[in-house]
Amino acid sequence: MIPVTAPYGTWESPIDARLVAAHDGRPEYVGAVGQEVWWTEPRPTEDGRRTLMRLRPDATGPAESVLPAPWNVRNRVIEYGGRPWAGAERAAGGPLIVFTHHADQRLHALEPDAPGAVPRPLTPLSPVGGGLRWADPVVLPGRGEVWCVLEESTGPAPTDVRRVLAAVPLDGSAAEDRTRVRELTDGTDRFVTGPRLSPDGRHVAWLAWDHPRMPWDGTVVRLADVTAEGALEAVRPVAGGTGESVAQAGWSADGSLLFTGDLGGWWNLRRIAPDLLAPGVPREAAAGTGLCPRQEEFGGPLWKIGHQWFEPLENGLVAVLHGVGAQRLGILDPATGELADAPGPWTEWTPTLAAAGTRVVGVAAGPHRGHEVVELDTCTGHALVVGAGHTDPVDPAYYPDPRARVVRGPGGREIHAHLHPPRNPAHRAPDGELPPYVVWAHGGPTGRAPLVLDLEIAYFTSRGIGVVEVNYGGSTGYGRAYRERLREQWGVVDVEDCAAVARALADEGTADPARLAIRGGSAGGWTTAVSLTSPLTEGLYACGTILYPVLDLEDWAAGGTHDFESQYLVSLVGSPREHPERYRDRSPLRHADRVTVPFLLLQGLDDAICPPAQCERFLAAVAGRGVPHAYLAFEGEGHGFRRAGTIARAVEAELSLYSRVFGFDRPDVPRLELDG
Structure with missing residues (x-):
């Protein structure tokens, strides 16, 4: 193939928005039921639901989904959810599975091997606030109960909530009777994870x-x-x-x-x-x-109740996830401290592990492959894919060839980043042209962007737009000191670090300094919005894409979000009573008059974490100032988009924004109409 010379941003790519949407999400919550392996898996084209997958130990075919649409194995405990299912092996009748259904938030029981099996409810509905929610279950057939976290609304406000460990009867007697739920703890603690019973059942x-x-x-x-x-x-x-x-x-x-x-x-x-x-x-x-x-x-x-970074094995060894930045799977001998890593191309393992005998199962990915369910045989050291196996929907030559970077920021501090340069085997740029780059700020902010294949990133890089993901100060994976750089500095350190990476790419001739953008969702949406309103970054970015953001700290501190993060700002910004000026001075809503470049704002209308009201107030403050912008709000979407149609529309709108601002034509996507 002889590459065609064409400007960055105009390259043709087989990675379209529908393909991006179809591959959104990843497997989660692996578990072992006897020798069987189960997990949840996304279905973006089925209204974004998650199904429950089953892999039999003697199966010759692939894993099977045990729940058809519209069953959706997910819950809203602490809004981000928690482990939504558990199972137990039985002497007869096959396994017993318990799961939470997102539509009603009830616990349901399923006997998948019973003729005509359908889920039956175990818990009641509640008319109060967000109702009753359940997470991180443990099925105890010997006791006739499932033990789990119960989150219960006690009033209309998001913070009117209590959480306890609870025991739910497996016979269904609590399905219409809340009094049959046995509370195991007294609610003294605001937050709890699910119970972990000792092998002899005497301790929890x-x-x-x-x-x-x-x-x-x-x-x-x-x-x-x-x-x-x-x-x-x-x-x-x-x-x-x-x-x-x-x-x-x-x-x-x-x-x-x-x-x-x-x-x-x-x-x-x-x-x-x-x-x-x-x-x-x-x-x-x-x-x-x-x-x-x-x-x-x-x-x-x-961030989710039930995440796992280690799993003990029957022989005394322990499967662990470990590393600096990226985490890999290892097998630890507690007696000697020796640690042997699993082989294979997977460089990033997510916090979910299960053990079935000598087998360890997890979810892993790498720079050139998406997340898949991987099994390690600890006896042979052999690892193989057992579910959600990665297949290349297009020639991998259209994927970026990413690499880790360390950039020096203010005061010489290290900033970790992942660089995804433009790459397309059918195109090359004209001599002397520098590519546009988009800085991606991850959510959290206590989180991390993993270095894995992401078709949404490839959508842009295959068209000639570079992407750099910044694990700014406050990110996890680099020790507590790195994480606490953001303490009381949210809106400062994250903004400075993203800007330092952008400037470094421009100064070294990797990126076009006139065509830099920033984008992010949730906390990354905050960092993006602050970057468009802060004197620290004046004149740096040509535009920005803001997804389901925090825009008003004062509103958040006054009950404008859910209970889990309702006091997160105390560590991120400081006490609102002691430092009210920080809440005013850092909020993008207070400085909408400083926005001078085009932006795209994307929001789910059912978002309980970052409600759309903040977006509406920000848009009202921007109105009439002559700043080109667009606002796309999506019915039925919450915090983070799950439906294929929404994901595709958002990706195309973002590309259209860049085409208009960076000065290239993209007739393959709907033109984004900008107000202002």
Whole structure:
């Protein structure tokens, strides 16, 4: 193929918006039911629902979906959701599965091997506020119950909510009777994760934290004894605290309690021996032994209840996710501290693991392959794809060839970034032309952009538009000190770091300094909006794409968001009582008059995290100022887009914005009409 010379941005690509939408999302929440492997999987073309997949150990064919549309295996606990399913093996009749259905938020039971099996509800509806929500279940057939997190609205406000551990009868007797739900804890803690029972069933552990801390600030591991009647007694803290974040707790086969804490500045795996778990043992004596102390992360931010970074095996070994930046799968021998990594092309593993005998299953991806369900045989060291296998819908030569970069920011601080240069085998740019680049700011902000194949990025790079993802100060994966650079500096450090990366690419001749843009969703939408209104970045960006953003800190602090993040700003910005000026000075809504470049604003109308009211007030403040802009709001979409039609429309609108601002023609997408 002889490449055709054409300006950046005009290249033709087989990666269209429909293809991007069809590949949106990834498998989540793997689990083992006996020797079977189960997980959830996205269906963008089916109104964005998630189905439940089953892989039988003796199957000759692919995994099968056990729930047809419209069943949607997802919940809204802390709005971001939590583990939505669990299962148990039974001596007869096949497995018993329990899951949450997004439409009604109820727990349902399913016996997939029963003739004519259909889900049956286990929990009631509630007319109060957001109702009853359930997450992170554990099925206990011997007790006839499922233990899980219950989130219950107590009033009309988003913060009118309580959370407890609860036991739900498996016989369905609570489906119409809330009183049949047995509460295991008293609601003292504002937030809890699901219960983790010890191998002998005599103890249960869970994580807890309270406002204003987020789980990556400080969490406590609570331990309780389980009575013969299934009550919890002698509840006590055994690890963690206000200055230590514990990301996960669980049990090894010998009855030791394992947990990942960051007391040393990195999430590392520790163990408390069984004899140190008895009531009355001083916490100092039971502080835990480090199993593999390293300046690496063996945990991460607990954005969804039920995330897992380690999984104990029956033989005493522990499957762990670990690394600096990217996390890979390793098998740890707690006795020696030796750690052996899984082979294969996967460089990024997501926080979900399951063990079935000597097999470990997780979800992994790499720079040139999407997320797939991968199984590692710990006896042979062989790894293979068992579900959601990656296939290239187009020639991989149209994918970007990404690479990690470290850029120096203000004060010489390191900023981690992923560079995705334009790439297309059928085209080359004219000599001397520099490509436009879009800076992508990830959400969170306590999160991280992984270096994996993303067809949405490839959509732009294959057309001659470069993308650089910035893991700005505050991102996870680089230790607690890097994460806490953003403490009380949100709207400053993130903005400075994205700008430093953009300027570095322009200064070194990688990007066209006249054609730089910034985009992001959620917290990344905030960073984008601040970047378009801040003196720190004046004249840097030619335009921006803002997706479901935070735009008004004062509104957020006054109850304008959901309970989980309602006091997140205390750590990100500072106390609103002590520093009200920060809330005014940093909010894009207060400085809409500083916007001078075109922008695209994308919003879901059902968003409970970043409600559309903030967008509407921002647009009203911009109106009449002569700034070209467009606003696309989508019915039925919440925080993050899930439906194929929405995703395709948003991608095409973003490309149209860049074509108009950067000065190239894109007749293959609808022209974005700009107001102002």
